[in-house]
Amino acid sequence: MTQFPSWPPDIAAERLRLRPVTLEDAAPMARLADDLDIARMTTSIPYPFHVADAESFIARMAAADRAREALFGVELPTEGLIGVVGLHPNDQDRVEVGYWLGRPYWGRGYMTEAVERVLLWAREEWGRAILASGHFADNPASAAVLIKAGFLYTGERRARFSLAREAEAETRMMIWLA
Numbered sequence: 001m002t003q004f005p006s007w008p009p010d011i012a013a014e015r016l017r018l019r020p021v022t023l024e025d026a027a028p029m030a031r032l033a034d035d036l037d038i039a040r041m042t043t044s045i046p047y048p049f050h051v052a053d054a055e056s057f058i059a060r061m062a063a064a065d066r067a068r069e070a071l072f073g074v075e076l077p078t079e080g081l082i083g084v085v086g087l088h089p090n091d092q093d094r095v096e097v098g099y100w101l102g103r104p105y106w107g108r109g110y111m112t113e114a115v116e117r118v119l120l121w122a123r124e125e126w127g128r129a130i131l132a133s134g135h136f137a138d139n140p141a142s143a144a145v146l147i148k149a150g151f152l153y154t155g156e157r158r159a160r161f162s163l164a165r166e167a168e169a170e171t172r173m174m175i176w177l178a
């Protein structure tokens, strides 16, 4: 059995736990993220999203460069894994924040809480002074999360390909300064 490193650290937020993702999370991850309304708001989640897709994503993240990439599982103690927050290098050599939450858990402030806690970790423990993010122009919920967490619009709009849409979508780029 492959040993996955304990990265990133296990950290507590107010109601949530942010913790490393392991292969055991592949099934719940696939169950929750196999949802077109999640996949279509991201660039990289395919639809449908199978357990094998989750496994290969988790394995890729376990081998990622810890200086540039991290994946937190978002856990609600009574429920287990309910979503993820990822920090991934983009094509402009910036680290970019991305996330999704399973549909039953939307609208309760969970992702704002998770992103705010990950940003605190990124500043205090990971030594990051700048992080990027972006949301598709038709995703007001994600815009609200990023604004509440302290991201600002750069003014740049990019066309980014969404696997699940099989099309490009206008993306509003944002930046967070520690």
Ligand SMILES: CC(C)(COP(=O)(O)OP(=O)(O)OC[C@H]1O[C@@H](n2cnc3c(N)ncnc32)[C@H](O)[C@@H]1OP(=O)(O)O)[C@@H](O)C(=O)NCCC(=O)NCCS
Pocket: 037, 038, 039, 041, 042, 098, 099, 100, 101, 102, 105, 106, 107, 108, 109, 110, 111, 112, 113, 134, 135, 136, 139, 140, 141, 142, 144, 145
């Ligand atoms: C985006 C997502 C993570 C939000 O998670 P969440 O836990 O529901 O977010 P929160 O409850 O912390 O905040 C959501 C905010 O969006 C607002 N919102 C939700 N739907 C909205 C809409 N249609 N129009 C405007 N605002 C909306 C909520 O009112 C809330 O803001 P408020 O607290 O100021 O009222 C979740 O909807 C999701 O996983 N969506 C699909 C994947 C995705 O979009 N990922 C991000 C890609 S950039």
